[in-house]
Amino acid sequence: MRYIEEFRDQGLAKRLATSIAAEADPGRTYRLMEFCGGHTHAIFRYGVQDLMPFNLKFIHGPGCPVCVLPIARIDQAIGLALDHGVTLCTYADLMRVPGSERRSLIKAKAAGADVRMVYSTQDALAIARADPGRQVVFFAIGFETTTPPTAVALRQARAERMSNFSVFCNHVLTPPALRAILSSECDDGVRIDGILGPSHVSTVIGSAPYGFVPAEFGKPLVIAGFEPLDVMQSALMLVRQLNRGRCEVENQYTRAVTPEGNRKAQALMAEVFELRETFEWRGLGHLTGSALKIAPAYADLDAELRFPMAPGEGREVKGCECPSVLRGVKDPVDCKLFGSVCTPENPMGSCMVSSEGACAAYWSYGRYRNPGPVALEARQAPGEAA
Amino acid sequence: MCLAIPARVVAMDPAADTATVALGTVTKAVSLALVEDVAVGDYVLVHVGYALSRISPEEADRTLALMAEVARCGDETTNPAGLGGEGAS
């Protein structure tokens, strides 16, 4: 698989690890936040932390749109399916996220609601076309990577004059979330030395929007590719910047990210969406200008306008530390519910449900590590082929 | 929310604005609504059924070369103090 396997090469990884260890200054620590949940997942899945020197630690950021989705919005989506009798189309990642009273979309489906897992907004459109008499709502979440596909669907629905399709929009933006994390750094007492910027959000928005991170907060940011070697090379680039007192935006993912980004996708988003004044993020509170809603020109396709929905309170489970974990303030093990009441089978909060949430990643991949190579060769009888 | 996979464009359907991409021998139809000037043989990033952007082969090669060069320099350096030890042998 081209452009995937080369960036997972074990030989290169080992040698990169040696380089990082060689350049990391033993007199200090390096706390690097990977903003994007996909990076969190990659770090855990490949055991990248094991290859880092002791004084380099990854802090897991909030770039997981499932994790930051407020409970109230999940409740509203469940309500759409159960009370309004719509066909609710959703990405698989959302099926098990617990809302209030531990309800979820998968439980609503078991209770008879028409909840359909889709891989693409195109699937949702196809479902709506197949049954014109039924209202179909697409539950849209995601950062700037996933927003353009929703924009395409809305324009297509408009062009085809579909009257039974609408979108429940929960798209959020990366720069405001970054800003919120960096602003609360002092309050939280979490020191962040540098940022690994998201891969595919940056493909869409480009590298230009991150300029405020060094300019206003004095932290270096490296846009990192998605594969483990990309993460390692980006960590090395941050270590170098910090060692030399440099502070700038660098792009490690040059094969997919340009300074201006994907103009076509940006134009589509600008046509169909506009900024919400404020939006509540799980863990980060209310952030201004941080989320999108459907623009007036497309209001007839806005599920929030088509269906009366109670705003809902969204009660967090008592003791759930998702908000702190999301900001990197606490580790999953610091949460009293982790591993006792809250497990992947029985998730209390979104950090455990989402496959890239820090709690899920920590549980699945990193609960207990006994590092050291697994020796298969020793088991072979002499002369036997492997 | 980042899971996007590089895949090779093997066929195009301009009328439907879609393409067939291949990852190894596995093929899938994706929408081209978010990209321009894509041709058969190009590699694109695929996310939720859409091509998000082209991958630049030149930049990919350059990145790998940089990694290899760094790694090579790393081989020549010894650092008893900072070495992680766990798995980084």
Place this chain on the structure above:
Amino acid sequence: MGERRFPVRLDLRQGTVDLSHGSGGRAMAQLIEELFQRHLDNDLLRQGNDQAAFDPPPGRLVISTDGHVVSPLFFPGGDIGCLSVHGTINDVAMAGARPLCLAAGFILEEGLPLADLERIVASMARAANEAGVPVAAGDTKVVERGKADGLFITTTGVGVVPPGVQISGDRARPGDAILVSGTLGDHGVAVMSQRENLSFGTDIRSDTAALHGLVAAMVAAVPGIHCLRDPTRGGLATTLNELARQSAVGMRIREDAIPVRPEVEAACELLGLDPLYVANEGKLVAICPPEDASRLLAVMRAHPLGAQAALVGEVVADPHQFVQMQTRLGGGRIVDWLAGEQLPRIC
């Protein structure tokens, strides 16, 4: 030629199952005779009673049962019919036993096309004949439209264990070798490739197969095998965790030793799935004393169903009973139980 029992033959091309086919009356008798018995015919079934009687060979008996609810009913490389035969043969074989016969219970949904039912039953018959394991008894019920996904099949199998063989999930010991009989993830991806919303062109076929021949060869060469299990739902990861817990041990495996076909790898990438958790229907996991590993591996590789067998890890002492993996990159991670159903991720 005697008088035909049923004046009008079953319309196997256009007919569908209806509630009368499960009522115990003439319609049901006709369905059994003209469809089931026509394909599944054997001496035991021909006894024609509510049960089949036979003399068991000497040795310890094992019995196993499995319900099959796969959807879609037909997928590349197989269907629910042969799957139900292979699955239960394999469950019996995982004790090291020789399967003797099967019993099959069918729950048919009203409206199921008879052509589909015949195709499935014919496939079962072929699988049973090829395996040399007859379907000795059966039962049919019909439920209303919407109450079954086309049809459900439950198969029960009986087998006999050769003397001196004691294979059980609680026998893994620290130091034992862990082997798999071939590539992982083929079946799950083949099935998923057919489901709507996830359709994509692949040439991946289910690996569904009866493993008792392979097991017989393995047990003959290494009677001291400790554990055998087939990694069906939940994949290799789940099976290893089950065995670890049953035996109260830990395990350590190497990602780069686990055989996965490139097509399956690619499909899993596209869907955001981990091949370790994807179902298999023609593979097994074997755990044996370390000194027997090479021999066992050679015997497996000599068999057509074990051609890509591989040594993937070792059993270790571990009070936490974790299954740990050295990743391709050289780092470490835990391979945990599957939580819920593995859904494709986009994040």
